[in-house]
Amino acid sequence: MKRANPLSIEDLSVAYQKKPVLRDITFEAPEGKLIGIVGPNGAGKSTLIKAALGLIPRLSGSVAIYGKPYSEQRKLVGYVPQRESVDWDFPTNALDVVMMGRYGHLGWFRRPGTAEKKRAMECLEKVGMADFAGRQISQLSGGQQQRIFLARALAQDANLYFMDEPFVGVDAATEKAIVTLLNELKTQGKTVLVVHHDLATVKEYFDWVMLLNERLISFGPAETTFTADNLQRAYGGKLTMLDHGDRSAILVSGRG
Amino acid sequence: MAGEWLALFRDPNAQWILFGCMLLGLGSGVIGSFAYLRKQSLMGDALAHAALPGVCIAFMLSGSKSILLFLIGAAAAGVVATFGIGFITRHTRIKQDAALAIVLSVFFGIGIVLLTRIQHSGAGNQSGLDKFLFGQAASMVRSDVILMAVISAVLIAVCALLFKEFKLLSFDPGFARGLGYPVAFLEQLIMLLIVIAVVVGIQAVGVVLMAALLITPAVSARYWTEKLGVMVVLSGVIGALSGLVGTYVSASGNNLPTGPLTVLASTVLFVVSVVFAPRRGLLSKVLLRAAARNELRREKEFLLAERRERREEAV
């Protein structure tokens, strides 16, 4: 029997109050790919992730993780929320935050112990933050905070990852670290969906692309999907393409 | 029943009290709208609690129960409180809500200490000060009411005169500064107006519930309109109506304090607004959501039909 796809979403619609933000989204994410979710502001990129994780109510549609509802498959899913979504003044240190990634596996009553600590240290090392384990989280830079969040997702030991704008407001070193990490996850056969803003790096970082603007504009391998034509459809008239040989620079007018 | 109504209103003293409470509701409703739009609703609550030590100190120093002195004491305490809240949020990682709660409770705690000192010392005319916690409009004398009426009228007049400035300040203080408005001064002025409303209101509704007169009418009014002018007037009307009902029920002889009744009256108006207001109200929202679902379904059916047609054409 063929194994079910990591993520299949059917007919998903989400509305805040009256205004629909996502309509009739249907797609199947293939295994072992890095998938960039791209689209203009307010296109519903973060909403798609949140709806898939059941964090916001759906108007209609269904979500399946490896063929089963999300509530049965939580341990297979890792999540990196937007960095601004938490209060970094919280009194805790980096190691402790990474250990939170193990809470789902611990169940109701077990407490994190030495095994969890060891795993968390490994994950911190992978993102190059082992030296900062005991550092209070408000004393970390934006990029370092983002890496802590990535380490926490790694600690979840998932097969399918959702990352909400991990590249926003990070330094070049962190950006590189994230890309290395994404590729490592890929070689391990894991599937990663990343909400992404920077059109210039899409082709470089991801092998599959989803173009989103309230509806699913296009979804497929980057070479065939990330085309001028599709981008024009996703962004409407707000896009100008400048061709420079084989590399094309893309300008988004207005607030990109 | 109708006779009782009339009898109540024929008593000149009752008339004065009723008039005073309505003006109070009107004034605090008006200034409360600006507080609400500036997202400072609970500032009124904090200022009301913070007023207690100010009022007590004013009483201890002067030994008399004069509204004017209380006003000065409360205003001073209010300024210290707002400064304290600002200082805590600016200089530490403590957030606005905790800062507000800290200042509110510590000031109120100090106020209670002073209040019990006054009561135990025996020198204080008790009946005056402990009414401050819940208010007792019936115990107000005519000169109190006149002063209250004058102050409320001034409050409303200031809001009317500076309507344009307050509007811009509530909407976009940065832009107001760009236009050369004295933003800091106007902000302090709004704060001062809130303090004035609080001090005037304390006698009628008390320290604890004064916040309701500033918040509830404004929130209710917001439900009905998208226009600031309409909202301010409506909020004032709702406040005045609450004052009327509260005073009436309280005065009709069952010994219930005016403050809680006024607050309950405005809460009833709030609930009515929440349920029945057009566009924002609960009923219309339920209808809207159902409409969104229907629209989506219809759209989908339309698309399906179109696809089917196309397929048939292709065949």
Next chain:
Amino acid sequence: MSTFWIILTGALVASACGIVGCFLVLRRMALVGDAISHSVLPGIVIAFLISGSRDSLAMMLGAAAIGLVTVFLIQWFHQSGVQSDASIGVVFTALFAVGVVLVSLYTRHIDLDLDCVLYGEIAYVPWNTIELAGIDIGPKAVWGVGIALALILALLFLFYKQFKICSFDPAMAAAVGIPVALFHYLLMGLVSVTTVASFESVGAILVVGMLVVPPATAYLLTEKLGRMIAYSVAIGCASSVLGYGLASLLDASIAGCMIAVAGGLFLVALLFSPSHGVIFRKLRQKRMIRHRTAS
């Protein structure tokens, strides 16, 4: 002996409030705590009218229920478009008003003194004792607050990691399958129970001071949640003991003095905390500037 009971009650109240207060401060829900502490009043009165006694258990249940109703209403109004602080203000003033009206209506049937409800009378605690099998086992208030504290400690011991992650990152908590709403309402229930257990000694309004001021002080002193809770409890206990002393010195309200002392301790931490105090931070900034200009 009576002094001992009073101080013990104060310390128990401070501990219970200090623990749940930490989570309120960290979750930016200090004002929700304020709202709950006001709105338990009608819960207490209704429980009293139904059960006909000042039975602690009935009151605790009544208060916990009304506390949850408060939180639910606040969230519901907020979701329907009212600003969050305004919805807090509307809900607690309305419920508190109901409570005051009920007290005034049934004032002959209830020996609930409104002043006592408002600012507590910890001084009367030692005389209101309960007997078990004919033996005096100590003041009622001590048992009430003690039970509430035991409940808090037990739940915290079992679910520390859940409370922690729900405060830090609720979205993540929900994503890994922790029932965030359950723990939210559990915390709010604990706040209500703490409030009602404490109201006899510190009063419904000043409870918020005990809920917020010691945790905020602790927040300025440490970077670890566990330590923050411990410091908060210690600071709360210190305020209640010192507050009692101050009150007997000044012949004034004990609860008021407790909060005033807590406020004083907060001010000390605000100015002199080694890590977050205003003065040390200013000094450090100056040193850094000097350092930079020197190099």
